[in-house]
Amino acid sequence: MTNKIIFFLPKKTMNEATVYYVDILKHGFIKAGYSVEETEDLSDLKKINKIFVMSAKWCFIVKLFNPKAKIVTWFQGLGAEEALMTRNSLVRKRLWNCVEFFALKFSWINIYVSERMHNYYQDIYRVKDKNFFIMPCFNKKLNEDAFNLVDKYDKPSFVYAGGLDKWQCIEETLDIFCQIEKSIPAASLTLLTKDKIKAEELIKRYNIKNYKISFVSLNELDAELMKYKYGFLIRQDHIVNNVSTPTKMNSYLANGVIPIYTNVIDDFNENIRKSNYFVMLNAYDTVKTWKETITRFDSSSSLIDFKGNFLNEVRLVFLTYYNQEKYILNFCDFLKKIG
Incomplete structure (x- = not known):
C-alpha cells in the first residue's frame, strides 16, 4: 500500500x-x-x-x-x-x-x-x-543574466523591497541612505512597497532627495530587482531575527543585487560566508560607521573583476545553501x- x-x-x-x-x-x-x-x-x-x-x-x-x-x-x-x-x-x-x-x-x-x-x-x-x-526559506533560482546588465554595477543604485513595519528596520535603512546620499550625491533609492503614503512620510522625515517609490506585482519583482546594485536587509539583534532566514536575501542574490545586511541572522553567518563582495554590517555599530563601510565598499566595487567575482560567490551560495x-x-x- x-x-x-x-x-x-x-x-x-x-x-x-x-x-x-x-x-x-x-x-x-x-x-x-x-x-x-x-x-x-x-x-x-x-x-x-x-x-x-x-x-x-x-x-x-x-x-x-x-x-x-x-x-x-x-x-x-x-x-x-x-x-x-x-x-x-x-x-x-x-x-x-x-x-x-x-x-x-x-x-x-x-x-x-x-x-x-x-x-x-x-x-x-x-x-x-x-x-x-x-x-x-528561499523562493528563487539564480538568474545569471541579472549580473550582465549594462552599467548595473557602475551606478550606486539602492533598493528596499518589503513592508514598512518597525521590525523590518525601515527607519534605520532610510537613516543609512540619508547619510550615503551626502557622501555619494549620485546615489538613488527605490522603495518597492504597497504603502506609498507612509513611504512618502518617512522619506520626507529623513530628507532624502533622490528617491522613487513604487510597487510591482510578484510576477514583475525579479525584473525590477535586477536593475539595482544594492539591496537593504537591516535587522536588529533580536531572537526573532536570529532564528530567521529572510527570503529577501535569496531574492537579492538571485537577481545579482549586492546585499547590505546586519550580522544578526545566525544561519546567514554560518552558511553565507563573510565575503568581500557582500556588505555585512555590525548591528551594534553606529549609522555613521555603516555609511563609511558602504561608501568604502562602493569605491572598491568599481574594479574590473568585481562582477565576475561577485557572481562566483553567489554561485557558491546557491550550490551549497539555496x-x-x-x-x-x-x-x-x-x-x-x-x-
Missing part, C-alpha cells in the same frame, strides 16, 4: 515564498514513495493518517480534529516571540507558548528554517524531537530513514 500524505494549505497561508518551500517538501515526499494530495478544507482530514500543516497553530487545530493523525509541522517563525515583538502582547505570547509546546510534543516531524530555530525551541520547551528537518535539488534529495533520504 502506497504511503499517502495530505498537505493542508488554507488560502491565507500560501504566497510566493511558501508555495516554493512547500513544493520542495512535496517533491521530497514523492521521491520517497508517497502519494501527495492537498486540500484547503479541514473536513477532508478526518480519517487521514499523515498530514502536513503550515504552523504550530494548525498542528494544534488539526490534532484536535483528528487526534490519531501523524502531523508534519513547519515552524516558519517564533510565534510567541513575534506576538510580543510586533503586538507587545503577553497574553498572545502565552497562548502561543502553549500552542508551540503542544506542536513540538505531538508532531511526527518538525521542520525548521534554521539550526538556531531548532536549538531555541529545544532550549525553551525542553521537548526532545527525534524527527526534524532543517531548510532555509540548492533546491539538494533539499529534495536530503528530505527524501530523511523520510526513508524514519520510515
Whole structure:
C-alpha cells in the first residue's frame, strides 16, 4: 500500500515564498514513495493518517480534529516571540507558548528554517524531537543574466523591497541612505512597497532627495530587482531575527543585487560566508560607521573583476545553501530513514 500524505494549505497561508518551500517538501515526499494530495478544507482530514500543516497553530487545530493523525509541522517563525515583538502582547505570547509546546510534543516531524530555530525551541520547551528537518526559506533560482546588465554595477543604485513595519528596520535603512546620499550625491533609492503614503512620510522625515517609490506585482519583482546594485536587509539583534532566514536575501542574490545586511541572522553567518563582495554590517555599530563601510565598499566595487567575482560567490551560495535539488534529495533520504 502506497504511503499517502495530505498537505493542508488554507488560502491565507500560501504566497510566493511558501508555495516554493512547500513544493520542495512535496517533491521530497514523492521521491520517497508517497502519494501527495492537498486540500484547503479541514473536513477532508478526518480519517487521514499523515498530514502536513503550515504552523504550530494548525498542528494544534488539526490534532484536535483528528487526534490519531501523524502531523508534519513547519515552524516558519517564533510565534510567541513575534506576538510580543510586533503586538507587545503577553497574553498572545502565552497562548502561543502553549500552542508551540503542544506542536513540538505531538508532531511526527518538525521542520525548521534554521539550526538556531531548532536549538531555541529545544532550549525553551525542553521537548526532545527525534524527527526534524532543517531548510532555509528561499523562493528563487539564480538568474545569471541579472549580473550582465549594462552599467548595473557602475551606478550606486539602492533598493528596499518589503513592508514598512518597525521590525523590518525601515527607519534605520532610510537613516543609512540619508547619510550615503551626502557622501555619494549620485546615489538613488527605490522603495518597492504597497504603502506609498507612509513611504512618502518617512522619506520626507529623513530628507532624502533622490528617491522613487513604487510597487510591482510578484510576477514583475525579479525584473525590477535586477536593475539595482544594492539591496537593504537591516535587522536588529533580536531572537526573532536570529532564528530567521529572510527570503529577501535569496531574492537579492538571485537577481545579482549586492546585499547590505546586519550580522544578526545566525544561519546567514554560518552558511553565507563573510565575503568581500557582500556588505555585512555590525548591528551594534553606529549609522555613521555603516555609511563609511558602504561608501568604502562602493569605491572598491568599481574594479574590473568585481562582477565576475561577485557572481562566483553567489554561485557558491546557491550550490551549497539555496540548492533546491539538494533539499529534495536530503528530505527524501530523511523520510526513508524514519520510515
